[in-house]
């Protein structure tokens with residue numbers, strides 16, 4: 043095998059995506075297909091307290107102009123945001 | 138009539154242990170062994186097996202407990218593999234010297250260097266030559282039968298040595314097969330109760346085995362042990378035959394199992410579950426008119442040299458298939474044993490050593506066919522082309538990473554469970570500490586699931602050694618004048634903190650290493666599938682503290698590790714909760730200020746609710762955490778330079794019932810148990826209030 047280009051870049055070194063990783067690349071893990079329910083955000087009700095952003099286990103929510111922005115590629119649909127929203131501005135809906 | 142069921146190899150081992158009426162079981166979880174001891178917990182919890190069940194805080198202790206049990210004169214069992222077996226090694230070496238006929242099941246898994254939970258024999262390789270008897274099995278039925286056989290062999294007065302039963306992780310341990318469960322009376326008839334020749338029991342005699350030996354006797358004792366192991370071969374054969382008479386099943390002659398070896402020019406030699414595929418390859422090759430047979434090594438220690446010398450008389454070439462590499466020798470372990478067994482023969486056959494199936498790589502019938510053909514070619518040519526051949530397969534990476542433009546300390550998405558509390562903690566901790574951070578992480582859920590989305594260096598530490606890795610890194614940065622610029626932070630689970638990791642952590646605290654210790658506490662060993670830890674709350678149900686007819690969850694109160702850490706006099710100790718994020722972030726920041734100033738170790742213990750292990754719906758993760766604080770089950774504490782502060786002090790604590798009833802792990806509780814938990818919570822709350830009142834813990838200067 044020596045001389046060949048290793049699929050993960052450096053021969054013999056496990057890169058990102060393996061247990062011994064961290065650092066290096068730039069990117070998130072696609073988990074959108076885990077989801078059954080999706081958060082639906084009512085921007086009228088939203089008070090921009092950002093609790094949902096703080097509590098999102100996947101960092102799928104970020105601060106936006108009108109309120110939290112969801113990146114569906116990273117949302118597993120856990121529903122913590124909806125459960126924690128103090129003004130009930132987030133509803134989990136079946137896709 | 139024996140019952141017939143379908144079960145994985147680990148359950149078959151557990152049945153073997155149960156039928157052998159084992160009296161003492163020491164355990165520590167590790168995949169893919171853990172379900173063996175979980176099944177045993179279920180048996181005991183439901184009154185089907187009467188045995189002491191000891192949750193060790195690490196494998197070194199687990200083996201020590203097993204040896205102690207055996208020395209006291211009772212039949213003992215433990216199980217492990219891989220990292221656990223390596224950590225246990227020192228005590229493993231002790232067991233033969235004490236002549237303790239205990240049994241250890243090894244659900245084989247590769248040993249890191251590079252980590253994987255999949256099987257090969259690199260984990261038992263360092264244990265092969267310590268004086269244990271070691272057998273490898275091919276099927277789940279053989280798992281069960283071999284447990285019973287090995288107790289009989291090990292306890293035979295001619296032997297009195299410990300034994301290991303190796304079953305391939307996953308291929309056997311987690312795969313279902315038909316298994317016949319013998320009747321208890323028949324097993325009792327075959328395997329009498331253990332009557333120790335020497336038990337350490339001062340009420341009977343003053344006997345105790347010595348551990349030291351003057352130099353000249355070492356050589357003599359080594360010879361004697363070799364003789365005992367050699368004699369054990371006869372006992373193994375006898376017991377195997379006797380087992381056949383009782384139960385109608387034998388495994389070759391107990392040492393090796395031959396398959397279609399009549400009139401052949403060559404043989405393949407295998408171990409363990411790979412043999413099943415090899416057998417098919419031999420069928421195909423023989424159908425094509427090739428003269429090649431198969432031999433499975435059942436007993437690896439003592440090595441069946443005589444058997445192979447007999448077989449070697451009649452063949453011209455042997456292909457040895459190895460799932461272990463002796464690095465630096467250019468070959469495998471079984472290959473080396475084979476060569477040394479046959480070297481003294483005048484007309485010895487050719488040997489090709491195949492290295493295959495490392496880290497669980499599947500060895501297919503086609504692979505065995507190819508190996509068989511190579512060996513036959515050697516017969517034809519009268520020489521081997523390459524003495525060692527590697528059977529390699531191409532690797533196809535599964536790309537699930539979504540490229541993002543900006544660099545971050547942690548990226549979105551992860552392999553963790555939906556609604557994971559630890560994920561919330563990790564994201565805030567890294568966000569506060571920033572990019573100049575090195576995470577040192579013992580094996581746990583976080584390492585498996587989050588290391589791949591972290592944008593700072595992430596070092597996997599061996600389970601018991603996290604604080605050691607941290608110390609080395611920190612001191613190195615100190616030498617380079619960078620200690621104040623780099624945060625060396627652990628991200629350890631409760632197991633890695635309060636149990637197996639505590640010794641190294643205590644050492645680092647006492648030495649005053651300026652490192653940050655984050656313990657995310659999901660209150661059990663979650664990565665291995667929800668086993669009890671020293672941090673599991675009173676009466677919680679885990680897979681090793683099940684609720685059954687006799688057991689009602691974990692019987693002990695959890696350790697108060699924040700206070701243990703404060704007892705070291707370290708500058709900063711805190712607890713935190715994901716329901717109180719500003720408080721959590723402030724504490725992480727404070728810890729970083731203290732360690733950057735070189736003041737010593739900062740310890741933060743953060744509760745990490747776990748929907749998978751606590752059995753609540755994932756959206757409740759933060760709600761559960763909040764209730765833990767408001768009921769007093771998880772007090773938010775800060776101890777800076779010895780001054781205790783309770784950060785959240787509700788006027789009145791909510792009843793613990795409100796917290797418990799959200800979680801399936803407490804569903805089995807009786808009213809009395811709930812009352813007892815309430816009492817424990819009250820007492821711990823009162824103690825913290827008292828400590829706070831003291832102003833400063835008296836041992837702080």
Ligand SMILES: Cc1ncc(C[n+]2csc(CCOP(=O)(O)OP(=O)(O)O)c2C)c(N)n1
Nearest residue numbers: 220580581582600630631632633662663664
């Ligand atoms: C020496 C050693 N023993 C056992 C294991 C197996 N193992 C891997 S993760 C784990 C449990 C981790 O539990 P904890 O530290 O509480 O973290 P969690 O997974 O719950 O987050 C165990 C026992 C190991 N890797 N090394």
